Amino acid sequence: MPGVTTADRTQQVAARLADLRRLIEDLGRDPASVRIVGVTKGHGPEVGAAAIAAGLTDLGESYAQELAVKAADERLRGVRWHFIGGLQARKVRSVAALVHLWQSIDRPKLVHEVARWAPGARVLVQVRLSDEPGKAGCDPSEVPGLVAEAARAGLLVEGLMGVGPTEGGAEAARPRFRELARTAADLGLETVSMGMSDDLAVAVAEGATVVRVGAALFGPRPARAAVRAWGP
Numbered sequence: 719m720p721g722v723t724t725a726d727r728t729q730q731v732a733a734r735l736a737d738l739r740r741l742i743e744d745l746g747r748d749p750a751s752v753r754i755v756g757v758t759k760g761h762g763p764e765v766g767a768a769a770i771a772a773g774l775t776d777l778g779e780s781y782a783q784e785l786a787v788k789a790a791d792e793r794l795r796g797v798r799w800h801f802i803g804g805l806q807a808r809k810v811r812s813v814a815a816l817v818h819l820w821q822s823i824d825r826p827k828l829v830h831e832v833a834r835w836a837p838g839a840r841v842l843v844q845v846r847l848s849d850e851p852g853k854a855g856c857d858p859s860e861v862p863g864l865v866a867e868a869a870r871a872g873l874l875v876e877g878l879m880g881v882g883p884t885e886g887g888a889e890a891a892r893p894r895f896r897e898l899a900r901t902a903a904d905l906g907l908e909t910v911s912m913g914m915s916d917d918l919a920v921a922v923a924e925g926a927t928v929v930r931v932g933a934a935l936f937g938p939r940p941a942r943a944a945v946r947a948w949g950p
């Protein structure tokens with residue numbers, strides 16, 4: 719946006735980050751126990767730079783090419799990149815050296831591609847939390863098998879990830895989030911990545927250890943078409 723300086727942007731993100739940490743505390747959680755991943759997908763690298771300046775260390779992206787472009791940006795050196803989007807197996811190689819945590823592992827093919835190009839990588843198994851057709855994530859019944867398969871392939875399975883249902887508001891997500899946290903605990907997994915801008919509070923109350931926050935930190939995302947102006 720013309721006229722918006724880095725300092726303005728940083729100040730705004732810092733204020734929203736402080737609100738978010740306060741919310742986490744108000745919900746009875748230690749802010750240090752909930753890692754905040756700033757989701758910068760769709761925004762230019764300057765937004766990531768503001769996030770870093772505001773104190774975030776972890777950024778999430780959903781598109782391989784967009785991640786590769788941003789990771790090459792000087793201002794984003796040292797960022798811990800989280801891959802959070804639908805991942806095509808053939809794109810794994812292109813970002814294998816860049817990703818800190820693969821959050822969207824939902825099928826054996828991805829397990830094996832990641833193990834091939836990023837041996838020993840940290841992963842989360844993504845679980846489908848809604849009955850809506852076409853949603854990403856493995857079926858809850860497949861979780862133990864996929865976790866075991868990833869471990870056998872030498873990946874470091876830190877935990878589970880889920881996206882709340884889009885219908886029914888945040889409260890509709892509560893039982894699903896609770897179930898996800900319970901499944902992770904049953905499997906002895908420490909990380910539970912759940913909660914986005916619209917269902918953050920519910921996710922944190924239900925035990926999220928990672929939240930993935932875009933709009934609530936960075937404002938609305940530009941239309942996908944606008945990404946072409948600066949992107950790959």
Ligand SMILES: *Cc1c(COP(=O)(O)O)cnc(C)c1O
Pocket residue numbers: 757759780802803881913914915916930931932933934
């Ligand atoms: C885009 C996205 C987010 C962030 O969504 P907001 O509503 O902007 O907070 C979180 N997780 C996943 C998987 C996403 O694709």
